[in-house]
Amino acid sequence: MEVKLRFATIFACLVLVVQAQVPPFEEKCEHGMYPPKAESKVASYVINLDLPPAERWTGLAKEKAPQIKDMLVEVKAFVGAFGNGSIIALVDKYLAPLADTLPYPFADELKGIAKATDIPLGEVVLFNVFYEFFTVCTSIVAEDSTGKLFHARNLDFGLFLGWDIKNNTWALTEKLRPIVVNLDWQRGGKTVFKSVNFAGYVGLLTAVKPQTFTYSMNERFSADGGYIGLIEWILGSRDSSWMGFLTRDTLENATSFTEAEAWLANRTLLAPAYFILGGTKSGEGAIITRSREKALDIKRLDPANGRWFLLQTNYDNWENPPFIDDRRTPGDNCMANMSKSNTDLPHIFDVLSSKPVLNKLTTYTALMQVDEGHLESYLQDCPDPCIPW
DSSP states (O other): OOHHHHHHHHHHHHHHHHHHSSTTTOOOOSSSSOOOOOGBBBBEEEEEEEEEETTTTTTHEEEEHHHHHHHHHHHHHHEEEEEEEEHHHHHHIIIIHHHHGOOTTTHHHHHHHHHHHHHHHHHHHHHHHHHHEEEEEEEEEEOOOOOOOOEEEEEEOOOOOEEETTTTTHHHHHHHHEEEEEEEEETEOOOOOOOEEEEEOOOOOOOTTTTTTEEEEEEEOOOHHHHHHHHHHHOOOOSSSHHEEEEEEEEHHHOEEEEEEHHHHHSOOOOOOEEEESSSSTOOOOOOOOSSEEEEEEEEOBBBGGGOOEEOOOOOTTTTGGGOOOOOHHHHHHHHOOOGGGGGHHHHHHHHTTTTTTTTEEEEEEETTTTTTTTEEEEEOSSSSSOOO
16 A cells, blocks of 8 residues: 555656646757767777676776766665665565576676676666666667668656656656766677667667667556566566567677567567667668567558658557657657658757657667667757656
8 A cells, every 4th residue: 555655646746747847848840959069978888798797897887886876876765665675675685696597698797797886786686677667768760862771769767766856857867877888899809789878787778780780679668567577587487588688689699680670579578668670771670569478560661652760659659649748749740850861860869859859868869870880879968948758
């Protein structure tokens, strides 16, 4: 009863926030937003896949340890609100052994991060679990008049996790921006793929495999959600894949857009999701709508019939998004106004910088182009007046 009451209180507060924040919010398509300020550009690091898994993250983890710990304060404050702090004790006691149930090389990578940061292993597992289930995002795949493909996304994170009424910000979102990093995953000194990560998260939410495919993941809200899959895993079921681990395997090993699509469409997952893929040829773009068990729908680019872009938020494409969180309609309108002939990364950045596609939850915008294996990302901040999500 106490937990239900607290969720009801959170929901009621969020409704009040929306009522207070929406006016005088103005919905419009931005122009000339690229390039953003130099200080917003995300720094790059190398992850050496030739190193033992426990050593791959050591340098980055040590450098970002203070910021990761700062972020974890907010995560633990949210988790600790339920059970008067007793849940945190359970995290440290029971999530640490969970690491040993994870497939190679992820258990060793998490242990290496815990050692390098001096953060309890259970808490390292906790924030890796959080990234599996709390991403609220917008992803776009588009092709220009020559058939060249572009992929971009906003990563929105931190909903329900501490609204700061004084500053009109989400507490966790503010703590996440300092740990956003670009990663160049290398083997034998050569790039295997590139990604945008939160330091310490070993899965993938945004990535490009040069000359092969681009990828992003958006959360899919479902009653059969990730918590059920997580509980099943804890209870001993190992039939499902962690989303972040499946995508790591896909980026490392899939050799084509078609192969990546098949892997992401057919593997059983712990949590439902939307996988957004772009390839190297005209028409190679797809939104895979996933339940935990299977692909419910695959929506593809069809430029011959006018579908030259795909835009995915956090709702099934065959349903209308809720009025309280409709980023799809303004995003679609801005893409249509941009036009196919003007499609490129700077113009797509304008779309992703347009409210409410850009909102108070947005941590970064990533821009990818598969032919050159290009990846750039920028920290984002939504100036007031701005919708909370």
